[in-house]
Amino acid sequence: MGTSASRWRAAGGLAAAAAMAAIAMLGGNARAQATYEVQPRAPEFLYARTCGYCHGHNVAPIIRGRNLPAPVIAAMVRSGQGAMPAFKPTEITNAELQALAQWLSTAPADPREHGQ
Amino acid sequence: MSGPGFSRREMLAIGGAAAGLAAMTPLAHARMLPEAMDRDVFAAACRELRAIVGEDWVFADEASTISYRKSFIPDLRGEHIPSGAVAPASVEQVQAILAVANRYKLPLWPVSTGHNMGYGMATPASSGQMILDLKRMNRIIDFDAELGTILVEPGVTYQQIHDYIEEHNLPYWLDVPTVGPIVSMVGNTLERGVGYTPYGDHFFMQCGMEVVLADGSILRTGMGSIENGNTWQAFKWGYGPYLDGIFTQSNFGVVVKMGMWLMPKPPVYKPFVVRSANFEDVAAITNTIRPFRMNNLIPNGVLIMGALYQLAMFKRRSEVFSGDGAIPMDLLKAEAARNGLGMWNTYFALYGTDEIIGAVEPILRGAFEAAGGEVLTEAEMGGNPWFEHHKTLMRGGMSLEEIGLVRWWGRNGGAVAFAPVAPAKGDQTLAQSALATEIMNKYGFDYAPAYAVGGRELHHIIFLMFDKGDDASAARAEQCIDEMITRFGERGWAAYRSSVSTMDLVAQQYGQTNREVNARIKQALDPNHILAPGKQGIA
Numbered sequence: 001m002g003t004s005a006s007r008w009r010a011a012g013g014l015a016a017a018a019a020m021a022a023i024a025m026l027g028g029n030a031r032a033q034a035t036y037e038v039q040p041r042a043p044e045f046l047y048a049r050t051c052g053y054c055h056g057h058n059v060a061p062i063i064r065g066r067n068l069p070a071p072v073i074a075a076m077v078r079s080g081q082g083a084m085p086a087f088k089p090t091e092i093t094n095a096e097l098q099a100l101a102q103w104l105s106t107a108p109a110d111p112r113e114h115g116q
Numbered sequence: 117m118s119g120p121g122f123s124r125r126e127m128l129a130i131g132g133a134a135a136g137l138a139a140m141t142p143l144a145h146a147r148m149l150p151e152a153m154d155r156d157v158f159a160a161a162c163r164e165l166r167a168i169v170g171e172d173w174v175f176a177d178e179a180s181t182i183s184y185r186k187s188f189i190p191d192l193r194g195e196h197i198p199s200g201a202v203a204p205a206s207v208e209q210v211q212a213i214l215a216v217a218n219r220y221k222l223p224l225w226p227v228s229t230g231h232n233m234g235y236g237m238a239t240p241a242s243s244g245q246m247i248l249d250l251k252r253m254n255r256i257i258d259f260d261a262e263l264g265t266i267l268v269e270p271g272v273t274y275q276q277i278h279d280y281i282e283e284h285n286l287p288y289w290l291d292v293p294t295v296g297p298i299v300s301m302v303g304n305t306l307e308r309g310v311g312y313t314p315y316g317d318h319f320f321m322q323c324g325m326e327v328v329l330a331d332g333s334i335l336r337t338g339m340g341s342i343e344n345g346n347t348w349q350a351f352k353w354g355y356g357p358y359l360d361g362i363f364t365q366s367n368f369g370v371v372v373k374m375g376m377w378l379m380p381k382p383p384v385y386k387p388f389v390v391r392s393a394n395f396e397d398v399a400a401i402t403n404t405i406r407p408f409r410m411n412n413l414i415p416n417g418v419l420i421m422g423a424l425y426q427l428a429m430f431k432r433r434s435e436v437f438s439g440d441g442a443i444p445m446d447l448l449k450a451e452a453a454r455n456g457l458g459m460w461n462t463y464f465a466l467y468g469t470d471e472i473i474g475a476v477e478p479i480l481r482g483a484f485e486a487a488g489g490e491v492l493t494e495a496e497m498g499g500n501p502w503f504e505h506h507k508t509l510m511r512g513g514m515s516l517e518e519i520g521l522v523r524w525w526g527r528n529g530g531a532v533a534f535a536p537v538a539p540a541k542g543d544q545t546l547a548q549s550a551l552a553t554e555i556m557n558k559y560g561f562d563y564a565p566a567y568a569v570g571g572r573e574l575h576h577i578i579f580l581m582f583d584k585g586d587d588a589s590a591a592r593a594e595q596c597i598d599e600m601i602t603r604f605g606e607r608g609w610a611a612y613r614s615s616v617s618t619m620d621l622v623a624q625q626y627g628q629t630n631r632e633v634n635a636r637i638k639q640a641l642d643p644n645h646i647l648a649p650g651k652q653g654i655a
Contacts, residue, residue, distance in 0.1 A: 037205075037252070049275050053297055053516035058430045058501060060519075079182050082585075083522040083529030085231055085298070086186035088238075089175070090203045090251035090271070115430075 040096050043103035056113025065109025070101035146178045146185040148197040150244035161220040165202045168212045176200035184247045187237040188522050189532040189615045190590040196239040196616050201247035207372050211332040217646040224248040225648050226370050228270035228303030234533030236616035241650030264288050264378040265349035270302040288378040290512035291315040297514045302374045306364050310568050312509045315379040316417025324348040326373035327363050330642035349375035367648035368641045382467040387507040390489035391458035398460050399542030400487040406540040409571050413476050414464045421461045422565035423452035426502050429520040442557040456500045463506040521579050528585030534578045534600050536609040548576050559596040623653020
């Protein structure tokens with residue numbers, strides 16, 4: 001009976017369990033969260049969480065699989081040419097951007113990407 | 117969707133242009149010194165700032181400042197050009213920077229991530245201010261999984277919190293603005309932005325702040341200063357005057373920590389769209405939504421999306437119309453219909469259990485159908501890109517699709533938002549839409565509206581899209597926005613927020629006494645006026 005109602009109650013129980021886990025975790029983890037300046041993020045990670053929301057996703061041109069020159073990619077990320085926002089060194093560090101631009105310049109096309 | 121965008125040759129040209137931007141025109145400069153500050157004095161200030169944050173985190177030349185100069189709004193006279201940027205990593209560094217700024221009378225414009233899309237991005241209200249970029253302060257400091265509260269620094273993006281929730285399998289949802297992945301929870305909340313779940317009024321869901329004042333002292337609002345306290349993120353109001361509000365849309369301090377409440381993840385989520393065929397239907401839709409928002413049968417931040425706003429997300433203007441002037445209404449209506457859209461598309465959602473949703477849905481269906489709308493769900497609209505977009509937003513999901521609006525006129529981009537508030541009454545929305553259409557069409561622009569429905573009011577988000585690569589278009593956009601602010605103001609409709617280019621104009625509409633009270637608070641808290649002069653019209 002009341003399947004979704006019982007699921008909601010169950011979710012409450014889960015929340016409590018998760019709380020214990022999270023509290024334990026926050027003892028060391030969240031306060032010590034390493035920033036990306038310490039641990040650079042991989043190009044694929046950055047692409048999925050920034051570029052890929054627009055490029056190849058109906059909003060902006062597909063940029064994978066086009067062998068675009070890395071210096072041009074880097075310049076566009078920093079300047080935000082045209083309708084693109086600019087991304088600052090505090091968002092994507094110079095080292096991360098260099099790796100991202102290099103990766104993008106040779107990354108194969110992704111067949112799941114579409115439109116512009 | 118159409119072709120591949122720009123060619124390799126164009127990319128090279130664009131890259132070259134970006135690199136050589138400074139040489140093109142004086143107004144294209146990425147930076148401008150503070151007014152009345154000698155170059156040597158500015159250089160000395162920068163040396164002191166470098167000693168605080170390190171060589172890598174002071175940006176004071178053309179090349180390294182270019183990201184901070186970027187905005188989508190018109191700036192024909194170079195009135196919003198920063199002098200540079202400084203990026204602290206800690207509260208102590210913020211305090212030290214403020215001490216330097218006071219000593220040198222160096223104005224600082226704080227940003228969290230600097231992606232205030234329709235309102236000027238990271239650019240300051242007046243040229244010469246140095247951007248205080250808080251993005252490096254990017255820690256999730258606390259997440260209480262029992263209370264569903266979070267304490268974050270300004271540089272934390274919604275994406276970062278989303279990832280954290282996923283990684284730790286926490287039973288909570290975010291509430292995001294339309295560009296969640298790259299923007300800050302603190303920044304959006306301080307601007308009093310809104311989202312589209314039941315937790316859509318961000319400032320209402322905010323609980324506790326830590327603020328560095330201009331003199332370096334640290335204020336914790338609400339319960340935050342209680343010795344051994346544990347209710348900072350649980351109880352908003354504290355004791356005595358409630359201070360959090362004076363640090364939103366203001367320049368009275370630098371907010372370096374903020375608490376927020378998160379929505380428990382519901383077992384069942386059901387998104388809806390109500391499709392309405394005619395421009396005039398906005399009145400009936402408004403009157404239908406209002407009682408359901410007031411009694412909470414519709415719990416979330418509802419969006420009434422105009423056809424043109426919707427189409428512009430995924431299409432370019434040239435795909436729809438190639439004639440002169442604004443797009444004719446009948447053509448717009450036909451294009452909307454071809455894409456499964458109405459002239460107005462109202463998105464709401466139900467959350468809870470199957471039983472709750474089963475009880476409420478027929479009541480809402482009946483009311484919207486009586487108002488002439490088609491009530492549609494996943495069954496009919498699944499896969500429609502606009503429905504999918506709003507389905508994502510109403511569950512606090514990650515999307516940047518609305519950036520598509522910025523290139524309506526082409527790849528140069530160009531957009532500025534005007535957001536007057538209206539009471540949630542049908543005659544008011546109809547009158548606002550008619551007035552906006554008249555003014556925008558006069559300047560050759562298309563009226564792209566979205567109404568974000570709170571309880572008793574609506575934020576009327578008008579996205580004025582223009583061609584920033586064409587000075588004539590940018591000039592018309594500037595005039596059009598000014599006329600809209602002025603003429604809406606004459607009818608008693610003022611903006612809830614504004615771009616950096618119109619802050620003073622809007623502030624005037626809120627009256628002299630308001631301005632004087634703000635000025636007195638400013639003088640008391642920041643006597644050297646080093647924090648964001650001009651923000652919301654406060655010097």
